[in-house]
Amino acid sequence: MKKVKTAIFPVAGLGTRFLPATKASPKEMLIVGDMPLIQHAVLEAVEAGIERFIFITSQGKTAIEDHFDRNKLLETFLEQRHKIADLEKIRRSQLQPGQAIFIRQQDPLGLGHAVWCARHLIQDEPFALLLADDLIISKTPCTKQLVDAYEANGSGNYAAVMEVAMADVSKYGILDIQQQTNNVMTANSVIEKPDPTTTPSRTAIVGRYILDPRVFNYIDTQKLGVGEEVQLTDAFNPMISQNIPFLGMLFEGERFDCGTKEGWLDANIAYAYKDPELKPRLLETLNKYTISN
């Protein structure tokens, strides 16, 4: 079985749900805790054994490239002042030479199109796909949980899934479930953003995938789907017909949609609550505002 060593991070989106914060800086650089969202995603991938990081970017996203580069000026400054802990922090955000690849998505044509932009970089091996605005706080990193599911169940397309409210199914890719064993299920089909009146279930894809490299044969058609975009989800059904299964994995952990200010706020509160250094301060502040209300 081939190891999952490459991850794709689509970071070309305009972040319109979080304006004006994302007007001049990428939404993936929004901070949760002490790190930008994209670093949370990259570290999650590192913990799952990923060695090659492909970022699908667009204009105005150079801050992401800079974030994972060396910053020699800052390093020298911190070294001279013996700020070892701070040095360690910036080194954690540095990818090694040759590990990071940046490609531009020239047209905003959707997730399927973003993944397709990396087609010449993926050989015959499965790869991970992480959508950084979905932040997942869990004991075992979500991508590692997916890699384990892939190694236990064999080749196919995998996605982390969760139950969502009926009113929200039209925001996600939704599974028509065939059968489920423990936390892993196979799908008869997957439908992008269905109407609540016709949805086959409330089991929704969140932004973590392990994909079979043959997916490129299917997104190559560049057929437009819901929202006039090339939908990644639309590649899965013809693959299922060709006996390449689609598996959903109910993950352990909590997912926050940090592409919205509400989700981002929740994520910061959850993050601070789990951090022993920040927790007392969080409780103090919440208490203060609760009392004054």
Ligand code: G1P
């Ligand atoms: C994308 C996918 C969708 C998935 C979602 C998870 O949608 O197309 O299938 O459920 O991410 O966040 P988007 O959020 O880009 O509309």
